Amino acid sequence: MDEIPTIDLSPFVFQGGGRGDDDYKGETIVVLDEAKRKCADALGKCFKRHGFCYLENVGLEKEDIESVFREAKLFFEGQSTEHKEGELVQWEPKTNTGYAKYRAEVLNDLRLPDEKETFSVRKDSLYKDRDYFENVKRKKEWKEVTKRFYDKCERACESLCLATAVALGFEKDVRFFADTFREMDLCTLKILHSMPTKTTEISEKVGNKMSLRVSEHVDFGFATFLFHDSESLGRGLQVKKASRFDHGRDNLEEGWIDVAAKRGSRGNCCILNTGALLQRWTGDFYNATAHRVIVPDEIAAMQHRYSCAFFMDPDGETVIKTPEEIRDKLIERGVDVDKYPPLSCAEFLKMKINEMAVKQ
Ligand SMILES: O=C(O)CCC(=O)C(=O)O
Numbered sequence: 001m002d003e004i005p006t007i008d009l010s011p012f013v014f015q016g017g018g019r020g021d022d023d024y025k026g027e028t029i030v031v032l033d034e035a036k037r038k039c040a041d042a043l044g045k046c047f048k049r050h051g052f053c054y055l056e057n058v059g060l061e062k063e064d065i066e067s068v069f070r071e072a073k074l075f076f077e078g079q080s081t082e083h084k085e086g087e088l089v090q091w092e093p094k095t096n097t098g099y100a101k102y103r104a105e106v107l108n109d110l111r112l113p114d115e116k117e118t119f120s121v122r123k124d125s126l127y128k129d130r131d132y133f134e135n136v137k138r139k140k141e142w143k144e145v146t147k148r149f150y151d152k153c154e155r156a157c158e159s160l161c162l163a164t165a166v167a168l169g170f171e172k173d174v175r176f177f178a179d180t181f182r183e184m185d186l187c188t189l190k191i192l193h194s195m196p197t198k199t200t201e202i203s204e205k206v207g208n209k210m211s212l213r214v215s216e217h218v219d220f221g222f223a224t225f226l227f228h229d230s231e232s233l234g235r236g237l238q239v240k241k242a243s244r245f246d247h248g249r250d251n252l253e254e255g256w257i258d259v260a261a262k263r264g265s266r267g268n269c270c271i272l273n274t275g276a277l278l279q280r281w282t283g284d285f286y287n288a289t290a291h292r293v294i295v296p297d298e299i300a301a302m303q304h305r306y307s308c309a310f311f312m313d314p315d316g317e318t319v320i321k322t323p324e325e326i327r328d329k330l331i332e333r334g335v336d337v338d339k340y341p342p343l344s345c346a347e348f349l350k351m352k353i354n355e356m357a358v359k360q
């Protein structure tokens, strides 16, 4: 893989809520200037290759990132395993919120379950009757910092959607993707923690299997923002272009590139990777990123590792089929636009989850 590009999203980050350059009688007007076209162009090129880049100025500042990791450290290290597993609201696939203990998730059936614990947060309005922050020791602080972070990620998601539409050549309907993120009923913010470990091979091999911090996978949705703590800098993350067939899960040995997080000049740089849904939506014109997290060396093994992923999944009812406005443009570029039958985003995610369940 060539050098990983750094892209500045600021041309698409708007003041005052992010609904566009101007709000004229309820109509959002996004003025397509040179800066926006340049940014979209860079993004489009990246999506066509491996779908992976550093993204600067998404609308979150250094302090937003630092404060979520400060509190995450207190959340994961400041509560005993007994408390976390016994008292906290446990994650379930149906709710996709709350605490998931170590080795709760298998992303690749060639591996043992992941060496990580997580906490997942979703849109407030979806959970009026369920307090999944119950019994968290620093509940007020944890809830505040994660909710604030979630809200800012929602706005950043809108900016990315506008940029993606411009990249694909939408001229009239620049809000095509942005408008599929209105309910936000499937977006999730997940905070991940892996404890220090003695060796680079985290656990004993069982049979031929071993575990990773995060095993090989492709994210299901549109795209993901990834943030890392300043101590581990996300070390251990590796990426490659997803193969159409195995999504990185079969060829475990070859093609993996090490990537460490970088802070950027304003300390607010994050990582962006594309997901399977964006690949399908564009008839495989764009690629999804296969990725994993290993323990690369003894230093990384001794460190706690924290990361924070915002998964951008369009609203459940969104129908995933080639958008009319760009159909001809994609055909011109050799895309088989009818390759995949239309299906809703909710159905697509269900299909992906089932595929994983079958593999396990
Ligand atoms: O922790 C990381 O750097 C990656 C996490 C990830 O890929 C995921 O949660 O889907």
Ligand SMILES: [Fe+2]
Pocket (backbone or CB within 6 Å): 217, 218, 219, 224, 291
């Ligand atoms: Fe991922």
